[in-house]
Amino acid sequence: MTTEYSGSGDPKRSMELLWGVPDRPRRGPKPKLTVDRIVRAAIGIADAEGLAGLSMRRVADELGVTAMSLYTYVPGKAELVDVMLDTVHARPAEADDGHDGHGGVADGDGDWRGRLERLARESYERYRRHPWLLQVATSVPVLGPNLLAKYDRELSAVDGLGLTEVEMDLLVSLVTDYVHGAVRGAVETAQMQRRTGMSTEQWWQSYEPLLAQVFDPERYPVAARVGAAAGEEYQAPYDPTRSFEFGLQRMLDGIEAFVRNRAGR
Amino acid sequence: MTTEYSGSGDPKRSMELLWGVPDRPRRGPKPKLTVDRIVRAAIGIADAEGLAGLSMRRVADELGVTAMSLYTYVPGKAELVDVMLDTVHARPAEADDGHDGHGGVADGDGDWRGRLERLARESYERYRRHPWLLQVATSVPVLGPNLLAKYDRELSAVDGLGLTEVEMDLLVSLVTDYVHGAVRGAVETAQMQRRTGMSTEQWWQSYEPLLAQVFDPERYPVAARVGAAAGEEYQAPYDPTRSFEFGLQRMLDGIEAFVRNRAGR
DNA sequence: GACTATAGCGTACGCTGTACGGAGTTCAAG
DNA sequence: CTTGAACTCCGTACAGCGTACGCTATAGTC
Numbered sequence: 001m002t003t004e005y006s007g008s009g010d011p012k013r014s015m016e017l018l019w020g021v022p023d024r025p026r027r028g029p030k031p032k033l034t035v036d037r038i039v040r041a042a043i044g045i046a047d048a049e050g051l052a053g054l055s056m057r058r059v060a061d062e063l064g065v066t067a068m069s070l071y072t073y074v075p076g077k078a079e080l081v082d083v084m085l086d087t088v089h090a091r092p093a094e095a096d097d098g099h100d101g102h103g104g105v106a107d108g109d110g111d112w113r114g115r116l117e118r119l120a121r122e123s124y125e126r127y128r129r130h131p132w133l134l135q136v137a138t139s140v141p142v143l144g145p146n147l148l149a150k151y152d153r154e155l156s157a158v159d160g161l162g163l164t165e166v167e168m169d170l171l172v173s174l175v176t177d178y179v180h181g182a183v184r185g186a187v188e189t190a191q192m193q194r195r196t197g198m199s200t201e202q203w204w205q206s207y208e209p210l211l212a213q214v215f216d217p218e219r220y221p222v223a224a225r226v227g228a229a230a231g232e233e234y235q236a237p238y239d240p241t242r243s244f245e246f247g248l249q250r251m252l253d254g255i256e257a258f259v260r261n262r263a264g265r
Numbered sequence: 266m267t268t269e270y271s272g273s274g275d276p277k278r279s280m281e282l283l284w285g286v287p288d289r290p291r292r293g294p295k296p297k298l299t300v301d302r303i304v305r306a307a308i309g310i311a312d313a314e315g316l317a318g319l320s321m322r323r324v325a326d327e328l329g330v331t332a333m334s335l336y337t338y339v340p341g342k343a344e345l346v347d348v349m350l351d352t353v354h355a356r357p358a359e360a361d362d363g364h365d366g367h368g369g370v371a372d373g374d375g376d377w378r379g380r381l382e383r384l385a386r387e388s389y390e391r392y393r394r395h396p397w398l399l400q401v402a403t404s405v406p407v408l409g410p411n412l413l414a415k416y417d418r419e420l421s422a423v424d425g426l427g428l429t430e431v432e433m434d435l436l437v438s439l440v441t442d443y444v445h446g447a448v449r450g451a452v453e454t455a456q457m458q459r460r461t462g463m464s465t466e467q468w469w470q471s472y473e474p475l476l477a478q479v480f481d482p483e484r485y486p487v488a489a490r491v492g493a494a495a496g497e498e499y500q501a502p503y504d505p506t507r508s509f510e511f512g513l514q515r516m517l518d519g520i521e522a523f524v525r526n527r528a529g530r
Numbered sequence: 531g532a533c534t535a536t537a538g539c540g541t542a543c544g545c546t547g548t549a550c551g552g553a554g555t556t557c558a559a560g
Numbered sequence: 561c562t563t564g565a566a567c568t569c570c571g572t573a574c575a576g577c578g579t580a581c582g583c584t585a586t587a588g589t590c
Binding site for chain 2: 012015019134135137138140141143145148149151152155156159164165166168169170171173174176177178179180181182184185188192195196203207210211213214215219220221222223225226229230242243246247249250251252253254255257258
Binding site for chain 4: 321341
């Protein structure tokens with residue numbers, strides 16, 4: 001039951017953590033841990049149990065130390081979340097041989113629409129893998145290396161189309177904003193299943209009698225009609241990815257109209 | 266520092282709370298409070314201090330009772346948040362004389378595009394007024410009267426265009442998803458100002474030396490270019506509403522292409 | 531007037547993040 | 561080789577959280 005705010009820590013210390021201090025002091029006993037191990041353990045816990053399950057004691061347990069030991073490496077929980085945030089935005093590509101694990105498709109390949117699509121899907125997948133990302137309220141931008149790299153990739157996708165820099169930034173914001181909003185539906189249904197152990201249909205069926213007692217079809221005519229139609233249509237389990245893909249195409253259509261219009265001038 | 270999940274409580278009890286039980290038992294001492302007063306106090310606190318500042322003890326203080334007294338009216342904090350969620354989605358219109366405070370414009374007026382625009386702006390404004398809405402993770406849909414009414418209004422805006430019910434639902438999801446995503450930027454900058462007491466430019470200026478030490482323009486070529494351009498362009502304080510309006514128009518353009526295409530068949 | 535359902539609250543438990551101070555370990559300087 | 565400083569790790573403690581439990585006072589019913 002916890003939302004975390006990004007960027008609540010000391011900016012200087014956060015930047016050192018995010019970018020890695022070059023030299024570590026040599027005095028004293030050898031550190032048992034590293035910031036990286038702590039961050040990975042924390043991400044694992046958050047992936048499995050959500051942000052609510054993430055506590056300093058829990059992370060420490062995982063690593064075989066006490067909670068207070070973590071404070072040697074990390075100023076506090078807020079900064080830890082900042083680093084977690086940047087870490088999950090690293091691309092698998094950067095760790096190995098240059099292939100990017102996307103079937104050999106490089107960022108620059110294809111037209112701008114294909115590039116934006118690929119980035120949107122990539123982002124969507126990341127949210128699905130790390131649902132706690134939705135709970136991290138970015139009260140301040142986290143300027144880590146991976147997040148900056150992501151921003152750069154996104155801007156590159158719409159570069160060279162004759163747009164101004166401000167327009168490029170606006171388009172990128174549009175895509176990332178949409179993905180963030182759309183992924184909520186997908187994560188919501190997934191979490192409902194995990195939390196309640198029921199499928200979407202089962203859940204609706206258990207709610208139906210409660211809703212029927214209070215729901216007045218005359219007060220919500222259109223909702224009643226659409227709800228009924230949805231109940232018949234979605235015989236197969238509701239697929240939130242379908243909603244995401246539909247909206248993505250509509251949004252790209254809108255962007256396409258804009259780009260064509262600007263190029264024509 | 267707290268995220269709340271919606272729908273974590275007992276469904277039956279939550280529904281009773283949301284829709285109001287018709288008869289209250291008459292035995293025992295007269296209740297000092299009502300659910301409504303508790304919810305309003307809680308909303309006030311969350312508006313002013315964020316979800317992090319919202320605690321049962323804090324709400325109780327506000328109302329001159331102890332924390333445990335609240336549990337006579339509300340099963341727990343999760344259900345309280347559910348009711349808060351539904352409550353802020355009530356329209357001012359329903360409380361008074363039938364005018365809706367939007368300059369006499371009724372929901373049905375105008376074309377579908379105008380209707381969707383109006384609903385999107387309305388939603389945007391609500392998020393700005395109640396930023397904690399962004400922190401409430403809807404792990405389960407809250408089926409309160411006001412949220413259902415909102416859904417009905419949104420569906421009505423795209424009704425009668427020759428779309429299937431499923432398509433209508435997809436379009437509505439697209440708009441609400443976008444608004445949710447887009448409003449994050451706006452709330453983010455507003456909260457940064459409130460939390461740090463700095464304007465956006467001041468904040469960036471204080472961060473610049475830190476960033477300059479680690480930022481390699483060759484590694485992030487496009488981001489460097491756009492960042493520089495943004496720094497020059499946005500002499501006036503960065504206006505997130507501009508980003509929202511830009512994206513809204515692009516999205517509506519995309520929807521328009523879809524609607525025209527479907528109508529043509 | 532007796533009975534009983536209810537409102538309100540005092541206390542307590544387990545959880546959270548983390549401030550503080552001390553113990554043990556390792557390196558650099560004398 | 562000894563000493564002192566720097567460093568890691570941890571035990572304890574505190575304030576705050578949601579809320580379970582049980583008691584008391586109140587108000588309506590019989």
